[in-house]
Amino acid sequence: MPVKPGTFLLVIGLAAALVSGCGRSADDEPPTPPPTSSGSPSAISGPATGTNDGLGAAPTGTPSASPSRSTTTVARAGNPSGGATVPAEGRAVDTSRPTRVIGTGTGASCTGRAVVAAVAAGGVITFNCGPDPVTITMTETAKVRNANGPRIVLDGGGKVTLSGGGRHRILYMNTCDQAQGWTTSHCDNQDHPQLTVQNLTFADGNSTGEKTEGGGGGAIFVRGGQFKVVNSRFVRNKCDRTGPDLGGAAIRVLSQYQGKPVYVVNSTFGGAAGQGGSCSNGGALSSIGVAWVVLNSVFSHNEAIGQGANPARGGTPGGGSGGAIYCDGNTFTVRIAGSIIENNHAEEGGGAVFFVSNDRSGTMRIESSTLRRNPSDGFETQGLPGIFFLGASRPTTTGSKLS
Template sequence: MRIRPVLAATLLSVLTAGTLSGCHSASGAAEAPSFVDSAAPSAPSPDLSAGPSASVPASASPSTPASASATPPVKPKTLPKPGNPNGHAAVPSTARPVDTSKPTRKIGNGTAASCTSAAVVKAVAAGGIITFDCGPVPVTITMTATAKVRNTVSKVVLDGGGRVTLDGAGKRRILYLNTCDAKQGNAGGSCIERTTPKLVVQNMAFKNGNSTGEKLNEGGGGAIFAYGGSLRVINSRFTGNKCDRTGPDLGGGAVRISYQGGDNTVYVVGSTFTGGSCSNGAALSSLHARWVVLNSVLSGNSAVGNGANPARAGTPGGGSGGAIYMDGDTIKLTVDGTIIEKNHAKEGGGAIFFVSNDRSGTLTIRNSKLRKNPSDGFETFPGVFYLGKGDPVISGSTVS
């Protein structure tokens, strides 16, 4: 192998001339950012496990008694909880949700219409702990630009409270962090060794991200791209994200990682990845990185490239790691309490493609289920292609 560096407003306001709906400006004009810097405490973000509530009742009629004329408040709702409910892997303190009860800034002012792409972009660039105030029911924010983390901030924590979906509309990458991209600022030192910015996404959903054509630093990462710094993904859902369909080393229909600073470990906890498509690693992909995937679900993702890595003569390369693709030196992957099923690779590793170039990398699978992950080309054992230190360590798991 070559080494190459997831009702709109509190109540929809009925206006004389019409109604506001969705998360876009009614006029179609450019979105105005709507976020508030705040040091004041706010209510903690709800757990994604909260169930749905009754729909909003109709407004009272003129004949309704005055004592019953007020419309009851909308009971908060959340999106379906992601991850594997039967996964019981212990989650280390470093991989648990960040306390966002005192956010640095909020996106929105209580209505779905106030939660815009422009507000997300501006808040992410400013950094800090970011929450959303978009009303009591789930909202989808269609991104008209990629939200980019500035290299001069120490952290970005994005917490959707279980109600917010960022939608790339099949046109663009959703979140971007690159410590070697001078356009995002230069904090000095070796860019690939920088441990900041620290990016945490929790209680979020990302869908329809697409990084096709993005070639900087190998490309990939339809929903999230992180080169340098560090990343944690907690209690989040990724659906239908994509990257380029061919190429021997690019990947990450949902998430692409390279060179996490200081050999940081990428944690994925209680999250779900479905319907991803990319040349390699249709859910998760990395170069020279370490992953721990806990209590999660990776299902129905497809590595669609052709020619493997290095690319066979006359082919563009790719097609490995239906769910997970890992390449590089001193890499590690731990999968615990996780279901990886019904993923597909056109070449090798329908579930996992793992190649440690210096044979120092290790693969550990505990208390997990890997099943029905066909590899059209090659595999070491069902659904997995592995080159590393010794044999994979598998315990309490089903691999079929």
């Protein structure tokens, strides 16, 4: 595979540059704040902003509590042939007794305004939007209030699409954002809030121009607490087109509690031509210093479209790595099992996965998975098609096919 000029210099200088670009010092931490609290909004419906299209292929799963029973058939998210065992901490949350319900039985009653209010109030949230799939178009980002919870569960029952309308990020949680309330003196390492999204589709999210914490996260941005994704789909999400280290057209995650992994289970990112995510780096997922466990999921037709890699080559804005998944930091792990990663593309390195552990302590495992047709236009690790890897040792691959 041809290698772009400057690639070898990139590899030599990559670790040192990433340490300075990605690390956080004690000086970056906010001062110790007093705990804050916010009241629970009562509104769970409002003026109609949804349409009953649902993309025609919302994820299935345990439905939210609802008096209506759907007769509409919806496609399942994730890889149905994936046989990876899902541990208890990676499974869907029981939402049979929700804290609050969005909607009153019709599509028109399920609005973006109601979603924003419910997420701010926290708790276990389900939808009652009638028997048919519904798309709820967000006119602003739903933001988690850190004092409300400690669990926030958003369950679409397999029939709800949250859309950013191509203009807005859809969901945001940041334990270090003073505007959302500080709840501890160590915001980057606290066990709450614990955010779960399940049985939902996230479509047309766009975080372009969002600069908080470096940007990225076209559909969902998370810093701190704990986070997982179950039985969900992500389609046509975007973030900034350039930048050496920002990423995550679908999801961007920083600073998880005690280094616990983010679980991505039975979920699809892209899934068909024209449905994938697009960002400078990480066409689906992006993180710094965060561990991932990806089980029985599908990543396809996602793209990293930046140019110049990281650190950015002279005369370029940087980016273009991790067609599907972009991870860097120091000590972290990535485990991919029972999953399919195919037809993703990187302008620079790692058409499927870009993995850089700055101090070479990070590890990656690929189990019973298929990675194929993930071109890296610039560089990748010899013998690992679609992967650029710098870590403790060569990735472990068992029962998997890489081509």
